[in-house]
Amino acid sequence: MLQIKNLNITFGHGTAKNHALKEISLSVQRGESCGLVGESGSGKSTVLNCISGLLNNWSGTINMHGKALQRKRRMEFYRKVQMVFQDPYGSLHPRHTVDTTLKEPVAIHGLGNANQRVEKVLSEVGLGPQFRFRFPHQLSGGQRQRVAVARALILEPELLLLDEPTSALDVSIQAEVLNLLKDIRGKRQLTYLLVSHNLAVVAHMCDKILIMNQGEIVEKITCAQLQRGDLQQQYTRQLLLASKGYNRTAIDQFQDY
Ligand SMILES: Nc1ncnc2c1ncn2[C@@H]1O[C@H](COP(=O)(O)OP(=O)(O)OP(=O)(O)O)[C@@H](O)[C@H]1O
Numbered sequence: 265m266l267q268i269k270n271l272n273i274t275f276g277h278g279t280a281k282n283h284a285l286k287e288i289s290l291s292v293q294r295g296e297s298c299g300l301v302g303e304s305g306s307g308k309s310t311v312l313n314c315i316s317g318l319l320n321n322w323s324g325t326i327n328m329h330g331k332a333l334q335r336k337r338r339m340e341f342y343r344k345v346q347m348v349f350q351d352p353y354g355s356l357h358p359r360h361t362v363d364t365t366l367k368e369p370v371a372i373h374g375l376g377n378a379n380q381r382v383e384k385v386l387s388e389v390g391l392g393p394q395f396r397f398r399f400p401h402q403l404s405g406g407q408r409q410r411v412a413v414a415r416a417l418i419l420e421p422e423l424l425l426l427d428e429p430t431s432a433l434d435v436s437i438q439a440e441v442l443n444l445l446k447d448i449r450g451k452r453q454l455t456y457l458l459v460s461h462n463l464a465v466v467a468h469m470c471d472k473i474l475i476m477n478q479g480e481i482v483e484k485i486t487c488a489q490l491q492r493g494d495l496q497q498q499y500t501r502q503l504l505l506a507s508k509g510y511n512r513t514a515i516d517q518f519q520d521y
């Protein structure tokens with residue numbers, strides 16, 4: 265479904281120049297769930313932003329279904345590829361009801377049956393009809409993120425780009441939303457590219473995991489390899505340790521790679 269080759273991007277000029285992505289190559293098959301893990305600033309969101317078209321000063325190739333994507337995307341692309349952001353507080357318009365938020369993309373793409381679509385997608389994300397005319401401030405964090413997922417699903421996309429979809433949520437709610445996303449993928453046969461700094465989250469959600477460090481992909485592993493602890497890079501072992509919780513002696517031994 266998605267194939268990226270030698271993706272590069274730099275921000276800034278002169279001494280402030282930052283080569284944020286260096287020769288990133290990856291591929292995601294249809295129906296696959298691929299995870300992108302790495303510490304803060306390693307370039308995970310930047311990869312998603314290049315794919316989704318939010319950034320356009322990249323070089324390299326991004327192919328979807330074997331066809332190279334141009335800097336300016338077709339309307340159809342914005343229907344097929346949807347993004348869910350980290351912060352459900354910032355990503356929903358504060359003065360739009362859930363109903364308005366969900367109907368907006370339907371109108372933009374000229375699709376019919378808006379009411380039916382809204383009802384269907386709300387029940388799919390586990391929100392009853394009583395939520396339909398609420399404003400974001402009348403929802404909990406988990407419920408807001410469910411609305412953000414519903415907004416992504418309402419256009420019947422093929423590929424979901426999920427940028428830390430649960431890291432702004434309470435730990436108990438995180439698992440709920442992750443399981444919801446997992447169920448939806450199974451039912452809709454969606455393809456996911458999921459970003460997280462938490463290896464445990466990605467292990468729960470993904471078949472294949474890419475480890476990023478300082479703008480590069482340093483290791484590609486399967487979920488089975490992760491469970492066996494079959495890791496090549498010391499950096500990946502550190503990430504695994506970090507995602508298991510706070511351990512003072514282990515953290516003191518961390519090194520920069
Ligand atoms: N629009 C931008 N302009 C300038 N620099 C940017 C821009 N977007 C990202 N960067 C820089 O690129 C690098 C990678 O950022 P990115 O947001 O992709 O990291 P990340 O892995 O998503 O981190 P986090 O886990 O904290 O979200 C950082 O050094 C960041 O400062």
Ligand SMILES: [Mg+2]
Nearest residue numbers: 308309310427
């Ligand atoms: Mg990020």
